[in-house]
Amino acid sequence: MEPISQRKRILKLTVQTGMGDNRTIVAGGAQFYSPEYFIGKKIVALLNLAPKKIAGIMSHGMLLAANVNNKPVWLVMDENTPVGAKII
Amino acid sequence: MEPISQRKRILKLTVQTGMGDNRTIVAGGAQFYSPEYFIGKKIVALLNLAPKKIAGIMSHGMLLAANVNNKPVWLVMDENTPVGAKII
Numbered sequence: 001m002e003p004i005s006q007r008k009r010i011l012k013l014t015v016q017t018g019m020g021d022n023r024t025i026v027a028g029g030a031q032f033y034s035p036e037y038f039i040g041k042k043i044v045a046l047l048n049l050a051p052k053k054i055a056g057i058m059s060h061g062m063l064l065a066a067n068v069n070n071k072p073v074w075l076v077m078d079e080n081t082p083v084g085a086k087i088i
Numbered sequence: 089m090e091p092i093s094q095r096k097r098i099l100k101l102t103v104q105t106g107m108g109d110n111r112t113i114v115a116g117g118a119q120f121y122s123p124e125y126f127i128g129k130k131i132v133a134l135l136n137l138a139p140k141k142i143a144g145i146m147s148h149g150m151l152l153a154a155n156v157n158n159k160p161v162w163l164v165m166d167e168n169t170p171v172g173a174k175i176i
Binding site for chain 1: 132152153154155156160161163165166169170173174175176
């Protein structure tokens with residue numbers, strides 16, 4: 001059941017960009033995080049990438065994470081950071 | 089006193105890279121942060137840049153921040169994140 005095994009590591013997120021749209025972003029690491037973890041989080045993402053199909057789903061960006069023993073530790077901003085603030 | 093005014097916005101940091109060295113990194117935003125703010129923080133930095141002289145000091149990397157009304161809000165990792173973890 002390789003395909004199902006693979007899906008278990010994939011998260012499909014709906015991300016508010018702060019640019020007036022919501023985007024679907026597909027990320028790895030589902031084996032470490034519940035979907036609820038992301039609710040309300042101010043995550044850091046690359047949004048100026050070409051869309052890419054991952055596990056059959058079009059992903060319109062990429063979350064940034066530190067790689068800690070192959071577990072993604074997401075870059076998360078303080079809750080006071082406005083949605084859509086640009087990384088410089 | 090333009091030069092002194094400019095220096096007041098510049099921070100000189102000594103950053104442990106997790107690659108066996110410490111680096112001097114010059115960052116802006118000194119008007120918003122005390123040097124003590126950074127002590128022990130797990131900050132996110134670009135380290136594969138060419139060294140650059142800023143305010144007369146060689147900087148060997150660049151801290152990442154969200155730009156919030158021209159104030160840098162530094163990308164800071166959870167204290168459990170190992171020093172030197174790579175961003176993916």
